[in-house]
Amino acid sequence: MTQSIRLSNLLSFFLLPLLIVGLQAKTDTIERVYAVVNEQIITYSEMKNTEIQLTNMLSQQYKDEELKKEIEKMKNNLLDNLINQKLLLSKAKEKNYDLDFQVESVIKEIKKQNNISSDDALRKALTEQGMDYETWRLQISQEQMRTQLIYEEIGSKIAIDNTEIMAYYRDHQAEFTIPLTMTLDAIYLPLTLDSEFISTQKSEIDEALSKGQAFTEVAERYSQLPAEENKARLGSFKSGELDPKLEEQAKLLDKIGMVTPWIETESGWYRISMVERIAEHLQEYKDVRGMIENTLKAKIQEEKLKVYIDNLRSSSYIKIIE
Numbered sequence: 001m002t003q004s005i006r007l008s009n010l011l012s013f014f015l016l017p018l019l020i021v022g023l024q025a026k027t028d029t030i031e032r033v034y035a036v037v038n039e040q041i042i043t044y045s046e047m048k049n050t051e052i053q054l055t056n057m058l059s060q061q062y063k064d065e066e067l068k069k070e071i072e073k074m075k076n077n078l079l080d081n082l083i084n085q086k087l088l089l090s091k092a093k094e095k096n097y098d099l100d101f102q103v104e105s106v107i108k109e110i111k112k113q114n115n116i117s118s119d120d121a122l123r124k125a126l127t128e129q130g131m132d133y134e135t136w137r138l139q140i141s142q143e144q145m146r147t148q149l150i151y152e153e154i155g156s157k158i159a160i161d162n163t164e165i166m167a168y169y170r171d172h173q174a175e176f177t178i179p180l181t182m183t184l185d186a187i188y189l190p191l192t193l194d195s196e197f198i199s200t201q202k203s204e205i206d207e208a209l210s211k212g213q214a215f216t217e218v219a220e221r222y223s224q225l226p227a228e229e230n231k232a233r234l235g236s237f238k239s240g241e242l243d244p245k246l247e248e249q250a251k252l253l254d255k256i257g258m259v260t261p262w263i264e265t266e267s268g269w270y271r272i273s274m275v276e277r278i279a280e281h282l283q284e285y286k287d288v289r290g291m292i293e294n295t296l297k298a299k300i301q302e303e304k305l306k307v308y309i310d311n312l313r314s315s316s317y318i319k320i321i322e
Contacts, residue, residue, distance in 0.1 A: 031043035031044055031045055032044040032322065033321055033322075034047055034079060034320070034321055034322045035079060035082075035083060035318065035319060035320045035321060035322075036317070036318070036319045036321070037083050037086035037087060037090065037316065037317070037318050038086070038087070038090045038316050038317050038318075039090065040086045040089065040090065042079065042082050042083065042086065046082065047078060047079065047082065050078065050082060051074070051075065051078060054074050054078075055071055055074070058070045058071055058074065079320070083313075083318060084309050085146065087309060087312040087313065087316055087318075088146045088149055088150070088309070088312070089142055089145060089146060090312075090316065091149055091312060092142075092145035092146055092148065092149040093145070095145075095148075095149065095152070097144075097145055097148050097149075099141065099144045099145060099148060102144045102148075103137065103140055103141050103144055106140050106144065107122070107137070107140065110122075150301070150305060153308060154301050154304045154305055154308060155297070155301055158297050158300050158301060158304075160293050160296045160297055160300075164296060165289055165292050165293055165296065166285070168292050168295070168296060169285050169288065169289075169292055173282055176282055176283040176288050177280060177281070177282050177283070178238075178278070178280065178281055178282075178283060179238045179239040179240070179280050180238065180239045180251070180277070180278070180279060180280045181236060181237070181238050181276075181277075181278040182236065182237055182242075182250055182251075182253075182274065182276070182277050182278075183235070183236040183237075183274075183275040183276035183277075184233075184234040184235065184236075184237065184242075184250055184272050184273065184274065184275060185215055185216060185219060185232040185233055185234060185272070185273040185275050186219065186223065186225060186232070186233075186234035186270050186271065186272045186273070187205055187215075187218060187219045187222055187223040187232075187270065187271045188223050188224055188225045188234075188268055188269070188270050189201055189202065189222070189223075189224060189268050189269045190224055190267060190268040191266075191267060191268045191269075192268075193224075198269065201222055202262060202269065204222070205218055205222050205271065208221075209259065209271075215232065215257075215259060215273040216232040219231055219232035220232060224268075232273075233275075234272065236276075237250075239280070243265055245263055245264075245265050246263055246265065246270060246272060249261075249263050249272065250272050250274070253272070253273075253274035253277070254277070255274065256274055256275065256276065256277065257273065257274065258273070258274050259271055259272065259273045259274075260272045260273075
């Protein structure tokens, strides 16, 4: 059964790529116990390993002070979120799900994304990171159990009316507006060159273009863009992505093949040619309908999941020791 609803932030502990340096490895050490949840315990190692894993994940999304705030917030909620995971797992175990196929599919995808060719190579990669394969596989299985439970108990029961989807599309059109996109070729002369040489080069380039020589041919001969394969191609840019001086002049090129005059920037001189211009436009409703439906479902699911977990808490044994 395909599940299109993404998990709540309450459960964002499992990363599909092999960013798993924090997953718990086998240990014979006697552990401190932080909490007991029904028949399960939360240990120091589990707390620490989850903290490391989530810190790695947050470090890819945030920087500097914002990162510090997000890490602090994560630490404050860590034990509570682990308790929520244990509660969901306890409930999922009651269902006796057979999820071997899903687990194998997840492992296959992990191997694909990390260019791991065989099970032996995967086991070796895990061992090098200090992890036991069976423990790692068990954690994937448990995550699939929680996912299946959430879908069965909550996600599968959420229906979004067409009028809600259309209303969201109408009220959030900025989200679905694709900005002006320009693909540009350029002739570039860096300011690090001798000024007299630059002047001579500019004159030769202007003369060649005025005689009708193709812009790309002239660029291949004179341009000093760093690209090795195509010395003419500057790239594709959306509004706001290009140097303001270049963007201002490029936007005046309303036809393919038009060329700007020389533009001086902090790094050098440019003449730009328009290769492709895609005007700002609103994506069609039919192309974004599914995305909107998933967004609305995810919001409702997150709200319902909080209520569901609160009910589990009220009917479960939870003892916080540390």
